[in-house]
Amino acid sequence: MKQKKTGLILEGGAMRGMFTCGVLDVLMENNIGFDGAAGISAGAAFGCNFKSKQIGRPIRYNKKYCKDPRYCSIRSLIKTGDLYGVDFCYHEIPDKLDPFDKETFKTNPTEFYIGATDVNTGKCVYHKCVDGGENDIKWMQASASMPMVSKPVSVDGYLLLDGGISDSVPYSYMESIGYNRNLIVLTQPQGYRKTKSRSIPFMKLALRKYPAICKALDERYIMYNRQMDEINEKEKSGVSFVIRPPEPLGISRTEKDPAELERVYQTGRAEAEKSLDKLKEFLNN
Numbered sequence: 001m002k003q004k005k006t007g008l009i010l011e012g013g014a015m016r017g018m019f020t021c022g023v024l025d026v027l028m029e030n031n032i033g034f035d036g037a038a039g040i041s042a043g044a045a046f047g048c049n050f051k052s053k054q055i056g057r058p059i060r061y062n063k064k065y066c067k068d069p070r071y072c073s074i075r076s077l078i079k080t081g082d083l084y085g086v087d088f089c090y091h092e093i094p095d096k097l098d099p100f101d102k103e104t105f106k107t108n109p110t111e112f113y114i115g116a117t118d119v120n121t122g123k124c125v126y127h128k129c130v131d132g133g134e135n136d137i138k139w140m141q142a143s144a145s146m147p148m149v150s151k152p153v154s155v156d157g158y159l160l161l162d163g164g165i166s167d168s169v170p171y172s173y174m175e176s177i178g179y180n181r182n183l184i185v186l187t188q189p190q191g192y193r194k195t196k197s198r199s200i201p202f203m204k205l206a207l208r209k210y211p212a213i214c215k216a217l218d219e220r221y222i223m224y225n226r227q228m229d230e231i232n233e234k235e236k237s238g239v240s241f242v243i244r245p246p247e248p249l250g251i252s253r254t255e256k257d258p259a260e261l262e263r264v265y266q267t268g269r270a271e272a273e274k275s276l277d278k279l280k281e282f283l284n285n
Helices: 016-030 042-051 057-065 074-081 086-097 102-107 133-145 170-178 198-208 211-218 219-236 256-284
Strands: 006-010 035-038 110-117 124-128 151-157 156-163 181-185 240-243
Touching: 016 042, 016 057, 016 181, 016 256, 035 086, 035 170, 042 057, 042 102, 042 110, 042 133, 057 086, 057 256, 086 133, 102 181, 110 133, 110 151, 110 170, 110 198, 110 211, 110 240, 133 156, 133 170, 181 219, 181 256, 198 211, 211 219, 211 256, 219 256
Parallel strands: 006 035, 006 181, 035 110, 181 240
Antiparallel strands: 110 124, 110 156, 151 156
8 A cells, every 4th residue: 555645735926925825824833744845936935934834934024024125126136137135035034034943944854845947958856955054045046036037046056947937836746756645735716827928038038048948938838737737637536635715816926015915825824724624634534
């Protein structure tokens, strides 16, 4: 009989990730754990707090610093090539202003994986985090580095951008390494379908040195819609459990209104609370 391994799988979506933060906080408050977790983009940058067991941390620092130009601004993009200030987001906040609990992250037995896109191959590369230290943080940055408003991130011999370009929801990867009882947290409602982005020609121009990632960007909507079809089938057959927003979240990718961040966070909490009993039953079967 195949051993049951429970997984937590987190879609990205920039500030739609506040929905995910609400879900994760309810899970932690109810002592619901998993053998492993995988996050893409915002799912990695915010989801790491599940492994460090820091309830409320990402909604707290996002509300506090969302208007700070050091956090996210056109000024940062012009000065550094990154819309989200790398030093402030990945060093100043986690090291000093709202410390990331690296010790708990390291000792928590839940495995945590991050996916990012290799600009040279257009394929998703996965990293297993070990201690929440500098290298793991670099992978979180890479996974959340949106094309055109972020520089590619060099780490472990790769040059990487946003994991959502090549693998928006990493359930296939988790299944491939043995996770067979998975909660998938999405940030778009049932029935959402991605269309080809109008900014693709500009992205391809900016990344013309990397034809493989240009191809991945061109085909991303096809990959995403296929994944949604597969997730729907997994949900219907009882293979996976899905928590998703009840309707479009209607939040900007770079939202600077703390009230909007809180609204989306509370939406995530509400959906998780509604799902608790069925989720516990799913994980215990």
